[in-house]
Amino acid sequence: MLRYIAKRIFLMIPVLLGISFVIFLLMYFTPGDPAQMILGDMADKEDVEALREEMGLNDGFFERYFRYMGDLLRGDLGTSYTTKLPVWDEISVRLPVTAKVAFFVILFAVIIGVPIGILSAVRQYTIIDSITRVLALLGITMPSFWFALLLVLLFSVRLGWLPASGLYGPSYYILPIISISAASIAIITRTARSSMLEVIRQDYIDTARAKGQKERVVLFKHALLNALIPILTVVGIQFAGSLGGAVVNEQVFAIPGIGKLMVDAIKARNYPLVTGSVLVLSLLQSMVNLFIDLLYAFVDPRIRSQYSRDKKKKKALNGAVTANAGMAANKRK
Amino acid sequence: METTKKLLEIKDLSIHYFTEEGVVRAVNNIDFELMRGETMGLVGETGAGKTTTARGIMGLVPNPPGRVVGGEILFEGKDLLKASNLEMRLHRGKDFSMIFQDPMTSLNPILTVGDQIAEVIRLHEKLSRKDANLKAAQILEMVGIPAERMSEYPHQFSGGMKQRVVIAIALACSPKLIIADEPTTALDVTIQAQVLELMRELQEKLGTAMLLITHDLGVVADTCNKVAIMYAGQIVEMGSLEDVYDNTMHPYTKGLFGSLPSLSMKSKRLVPIDGLMPDPVDLPTGCPFHPRCPDCKESCKSRAPVKTEVSPGHYVRCLRYE
Numbered sequence: 001m002l003r004y005i006a007k008r009i010f011l012m013i014p015v016l017l018g019i020s021f022v023i024f025l026l027m028y029f030t031p032g033d034p035a036q037m038i039l040g041d042m043a044d045k046e047d048v049e050a051l052r053e054e055m056g057l058n059d060g061f062f063e064r065y066f067r068y069m070g071d072l073l074r075g076d077l078g079t080s081y082t083t084k085l086p087v088w089d090e091i092s093v094r095l096p097v098t099a100k101v102a103f104f105v106i107l108f109a110v111i112i113g114v115p116i117g118i119l120s121a122v123r124q125y126t127i128i129d130s131i132t133r134v135l136a137l138l139g140i141t142m143p144s145f146w147f148a149l150l151l152v153l154l155f156s157v158r159l160g161w162l163p164a165s166g167l168y169g170p171s172y173y174i175l176p177i178i179s180i181s182a183a184s185i186a187i188i189t190r191t192a193r194s195s196m197l198e199v200i201r202q203d204y205i206d207t208a209r210a211k212g213q214k215e216r217v218v219l220f221k222h223a224l225l226n227a228l229i230p231i232l233t234v235v236g237i238q239f240a241g242s243l244g245g246a247v248v249n250e251q252v253f254a255i256p257g258i259g260k261l262m263v264d265a266i267k268a269r270n271y272p273l274v275t276g277s278v279l280v281l282s283l284l285q286s287m288v289n290l291f292i293d294l295l296y297a298f299v300d301p302r303i304r305s306q307y308s309r310d311k312k313k314k315k316a317l318n319g320a321v322t323a324n325a326g327m328a329a330n331k332r333k
Numbered sequence: 334m335e336t337t338k339k340l341l342e343i344k345d346l347s348i349h350y351f352t353e354e355g356v357v358r359a360v361n362n363i364d365f366e367l368m369r370g371e372t373m374g375l376v377g378e379t380g381a382g383k384t385t386t387a388r389g390i391m392g393l394v395p396n397p398p399g400r401v402v403g404g405e406i407l408f409e410g411k412d413l414l415k416a417s418n419l420e421m422r423l424h425r426g427k428d429f430s431m432i433f434q435d436p437m438t439s440l441n442p443i444l445t446v447g448d449q450i451a452e453v454i455r456l457h458e459k460l461s462r463k464d465a466n467l468k469a470a471q472i473l474e475m476v477g478i479p480a481e482r483m484s485e486y487p488h489q490f491s492g493g494m495k496q497r498v499v500i501a502i503a504l505a506c507s508p509k510l511i512i513a514d515e516p517t518t519a520l521d522v523t524i525q526a527q528v529l530e531l532m533r534e535l536q537e538k539l540g541t542a543m544l545l546i547t548h549d550l551g552v553v554a555d556t557c558n559k560v561a562i563m564y565a566g567q568i569v570e571m572g573s574l575e576d577v578y579d580n581t582m583h584p585y586t587k588g589l590f591g592s593l594p595s596l597s598m599k600s601k602r603l604v605p606i607d608g609l610m611p612d613p614v615d616l617p618t619g620c621p622f623h624p625r626c627p628d629c630k631e632s633c634k635s636r637a638p639v640k641t642e643v644s645p646g647h648y649v650r651c652l653r654y655e
Contacts, residue, residue: 203438211453212426
């Protein structure tokens with residue numbers, strides 16, 4: 001298991017390398033001059049040119065890329081063009097905000113989505129099921145920023161119950177969480193429903209009932225645990241999605257998270273900050289994926305045994321090696 | 334004496350499925366009895382209503398769309414159809430239990446086999462977790478699996494071993510009745526014999542009655558005292574093993590035997606039964622077997638036969654014997 005985790009973490013390196021290259025390339029070709037942005041439109045041509053030279057913007061692409069990667073290997077994400085602060089300092093302030101919102105979003109989505117999905121599956125083709133399916137379809141098709149605006153219109157503007165923007169206390173979280181999680185709730189509900197529907201038709205569910213087990217235990221212990229793998233998969237995707245989706249949602253609610261930081265950085269052609277933010281988000285996403293994959297093994301013994309098979313293979317391989325050695329020795333005789 | 338009495342008595346039981354295509358009449362007015370410790374074979378083709386009958390007794394007919402539309406299921410004289418959900422739950426696993434057809438899918442893949450056996454013990458016996466595990470280990474040994482394998486998961490067992498575990502679950506609380514729904518169909522022939530032998534052995538040891546559902550007349554001959562032949566949701570012939578095997582009456586039963594290869598008789602060809610089982614949504618008028626019956630007369634097409642006792646304990650549902 002530990003070997004597996006180590007392998008997965010090792011595999012993140014090429015992924016991050018690829019991402020850094022693509023982002024660097026994109027930023028390189030993006031029109032706009034950071035030096036000009038910093039000095040303003042009225043700045044002298046010579047001043048701009050001098051700043052470009054100082055920032056290393058006149059160097060070739062590969063020279064800049066390798067310089068960046070060299071710094072990165074030493075743990076240095078660079079310096080923000082606008083604030084002159086280390087990029088990591090800027091990100092480390094904003095990232096927890098985004099992560100916190102994403103965590104609550106996914107928690108809320110699981111708490112609402114999974115039970116509704118189960119109920120919908122158990123009561124298939126009833127009114128409850130029909131209503132759930134329609135609402136889920138609505139949740140998936142509706143753009144979250146539009147839903148967010150409707151919510152703000154109703155609860156902040158009309159009723160004045162909840163704040164519309166910023167993040168200064170618990171009540172500020174309510175609208176963002178509801179609007180961002182709507183789609184996740186819908187997807188998790190649908191997945192939980194279809195996964196449960198498949199599982200409750202299995203023979204082992206009847207075996208459990210034939211034991212005289214309570215229906216509640218049959219559903220939660222025997223059915224839900226088996227239905228969990230697809231649900232975990234979407235939860236992981238949704239969590240990653242709500243990190244990436246922060247770029248849009250944080251604009252709507254003016255949440256001071258990494259999404260807003262990134263948008264502002266792109267506007268200012270603040271290359272190091274953009275690249276750094278993307279890399280950190282990618283790393284986080286990879287970690288979430290790894291965590292979900294480990295959860296699979298925790299839930300399903302069949303997957304667990306696959307992870308430990310590495311060891312067995314190695315043993316078998318050693319066996320083969322000694323057998324080959326033996327054969328070679330025999331031949332020599 | 335209590336021990337000589339009937340264990341299970343089914344009277345006029347009908348189970349239908351209400352689907353969009355129409356009413357599927359899976360089980361129609363069947364009656365049979367099972368004494369304590371007795372083994373009865375319920376034989377029929379796929380779709381004859383054998384499994385539905387079994388599920389009816391267990392109270393596990395999927396509802397919707399299935400529903401018991403009439404009759405009585407008396408277990409030790411008590412009508413199970415009138416029992417509450419709670420009462421049924423207390424019966425299931427303790428007084429009667431079921432072995433399902435496919436051992437590959439009958440075990441929960443994410444629980445250890447030990448847990449799955451201990452589960453039924455803890456449901457019906459007031460034992461601590463430790464004692465339940467101890468008993469589960471004993472039962473596992475009883476079905477021929479070393480107790481060390483308790484902590485293994487179903488995917489680590491072969492098909493025959495899995496069926497042994499399923500049998501262990503079914504027998505864990507020493508039920509009075511076991512319903513085995515084609516317990517060996519999904520297994521290799523060599524394993525089939527082992528599993529049947531094991532079931533027979535344990536059944537004798539525990540004095541359990543068994544309703545063995547199968548389409549294999551050979552298995553019935555090996556295991557059962559009594560046979561009921563089912564066709565299109567009805568029992569067309571029922572009696573002791575000797576009655577049905579040596580004094581076959583119903584044309585359908587004769588057809589079943591005719592389609593079996595035999596070593597002793599040098600027959601030219603096997604004689605299959607022409608045609609297919611009728612659609613249970615749209616059963617033929619009169620005798621449901623008449624479209625396939627070689628002895629069909631005009632009256633068979635309009636008049637439904639009733640259960641007729643041709644000799645003590647040997648019943649046939651055919652107009653020729655009325």
